[in-house]
Amino acid sequence: KAQYPIGTDRDGNVITGFYAGRTHTIIANTDCALGASENQQILETILSYMRKNKVTAYDEVTGKGLVRHVLIRKGFTSGQLMVCLVINKKMTKMSYPTAGVQKNTNEFLPNQGELLAALAKIQGMTSVSVSINAEKTNVIMGTMIHNLWGESTIEDTIHVRDSAERKLPLYRDALTFKISPLSFYQVNPITDREVFTAWHWNMRD
Known part of the structure; x- marks a missing residue:
């Protein structure tokens, strides 16, 4: 399991990585030698989607912004991958069918189908979901999970x-x-x- 905070750099660019020691300042990095090899591709796919669609990163000070964290899990014997995006609030429900991707009537992310299609191309991808956490807290995961694509679990x-x-x-x-x-x-x-x-x-x- 790996959990990556989403934020912005000094120029306002969306980044992910790891917190500097005893701070909440994110050091941009998508390549961690301790994590699964697929993590970098997953993170860069999500960042690319966010930049293209102008999806905002959560700001701990203001409480605004949509995407807070990315959780990645891998079953090392099965090769199955799970991605869960922790988001600040639930978006307006709408229908957004995308060719080749499971249709879902709940739109939690802008242009959600584009992200699902991109993640689905990654070998081993089995589950994509969102976790709703609208609280001002350092607890990463919310208690509500909504499955967007694939299975709700991996093995x-x-x-x-x-x-x-x-x-x-x-x-x-x-x-x-x-x-x-x-x-x-x-x-x-x-x-x-x-x-x-x-x-x-x-x-x-």
């Missing part, structure tokens, strides 16, 4: 090593999870595997 599987000593590369037991934008799920799948393996073999003993 990931945690495997158990065949040996408690972890000497064998093969896996035997596994748990598969359905993950939503609001799910609590370990962000590091390697850690998942090791914790699950340790628990599994200790319970057997």
Whole structure:
């Protein structure tokens, strides 16, 4: 899981990246070596859409602006991708059919179909949704999720090593999870595997 704030630079250009230490100033960056390789393409697709359609970034001081954060999840065993845009308020409902993209009568974003069509082209894209958070808060996600395209969840599987000593590369037991934008799920799948393996073999003993 990765969560990226959306804001503007000094010239008013829409950016995303990471907060500078102990500040709410965003350091522009779409390429993080710790995240999934698809994150950069997803973020640049969203930024391009926002700039083209003049979609505003949320301003923490004024409480104005539409897009607050972008949440990206990936199922590392399934390859499935999920994108959830956290937005400041619900837009006017309207019909916006777009060729090749699932029709939805709820328009939460300006020219929403264009963004959905672009994200749908990214390999592994499985779910695109919005989270409504109109509160002045540092809590990222809102409690209301609206699915815009694809499935409402993605899947990931945690495997158990065949040996408690972890000497064998093969896996035997596994748990598969359905993950939503609001799910609590370990962000590091390697850690998942090791914790699950340790628990599994200790319970057997």
